[in-house]
Amino acid sequence: MYDYHVHPGYSIDAEPSGIDEYCTKAAAIGITEVCFTTHLEVDPQRKHLDWFVRVDQRIVPMDDLVWLDVYFRDIENARRKWSARGLKIKAGLEVGYELGLEKVIERVVRGYPFDFVMGSVHCLDHLAISSYKESNLYFPGRQLKAVVGEYFRVLSEAVSSNLxxxxxxxxxxxxxxxxxxxxxxxxxxxxxxxxxLKSIAARGMSLEVNTSGLRRGLNDFHPSRDIIEMAVNLGVRLFTVGSDAHRLADLGHGLESALELLTGYGIGPVSYLLRQPVHGEEKGGQTPPLTIK
Ligand SMILES: [Zn+2]
Ligand SMILES: [Zn+2]
Structure with missing residues (x-):
């Protein structure tokens, strides 16, 4: 079992638990691979809200990339400690994608040896639809079709950015x-x-089965089971599974259900090494690509 969406304490919206604490918990609950996906936010209009990270118990600006050196140092230390105990640790990033900021994102994702980079849309019109408070500022007065259309428009740019x-x-x-x-x-x-979904399939990208909806009363994953089925039918073959844990208690939550769903399609979750998908055992990281229909 592995968890490919975990926010250790660098993210200011997460509990201040460090990488080593997450590894201890992962080992205790039978997770064999954990990919940390700390947040990167790039929207200058939200600089006063989002552009902070917690490093060594201090809140520092995110645009001074020196924090990433600390992040990679902490991951390296954890790998040294935990690899002999059977826990694989991957260095990931969850980028809050914003239209027009591809160059800024590229500088970070190509500038560091990440194993895995996930693109997410959290904001529309510079408001976080992921937040209870900010969604109350964005949704009222808008039509459902307009909101969802805009969400998919921004997401399709994220997919075609190749980032x-x-x-x-x-x-x-x-x-x-x-x-x-x-x-x-x-x-x-x-x-x-x-x-x-066709574009994701054609590019050999993966889709996350995110279990956070299960603990927020949605009784479903993100995306929903309907969308996952549609993705499989349209040729998406690579899926990661992630809890989106922002606190130790949520690490690994719901992953068994996500794996069960994928198994029903004959699909096992994919992992990544230095941004290449890995199927089965890692042997130097290079594996033949799947043929996408
Ligand atoms: Zn997210
Ligand atoms: Zn997240």
Whole structure:
């Protein structure tokens, strides 16, 4: 079992638990591989809100990339300690994608030896639809179709940017949007999702099965089981599984259900090494690509 979406204490919206604490918990609950995916935010309009990281118990600016040296140092130390105990540790990043900021993102993702880079859309019109508070500023007065259409438009730019290995928690608009639009939101992807999923398949990218919805009362993953089925039918073959843990207690949560769902399609979760998908045992990291229909 592995968890490919974990926010250690660098992220200011996470508990201040360090990488070593997450590794201890991972080993205790039978996780064999953990990929840390700390947040990178790039929208200058949200600099006062998002551009901070917690390093050695201090809050420092995110745009001074020196924090990434500390992140990689901590990961390296953890690898030294934990590899002999059977726990693989991967260096990942969850980028909050913003239109037009590809160069800024590229500088970070190509400048450091990440194993895995996930692209996620958290904000529309510079407001975080992932946040209860900010979604209350964005959703009222907007039509469901317009919101979901805009979400998929931004996400399709994220996919075609070629900056990411994986798309995180597709359909995040459901997290708080279900309060505004009820059951209608379950079908809102239908007219938008197909070209996006085809593009993910054609590029050999992966889609995340994010279990955070299970503990937020949605009784489903992000994306929903409907969208996962659509993705499989449209040729997506690479899926990661992740808890999106922002606290130790959520590490590994719901992953067994996510794996069970994938197993039903005859698909095992993919892992990454230096941004290459790995199937089965790692042997130097280079594996033949899957043939995508
Ligand atoms: Zn996210
Ligand atoms: Zn996350």
């Amino acid at each position: 990411f290995d994986c798309i995180g928690h597709l359909d995040l608009y459901r997290r708080h949007g279900c309060r505004y639009w009820g059951a209608d939101i379950l079908h809102a992807h239908e007219e938008f999702a197909e070209p996006l």
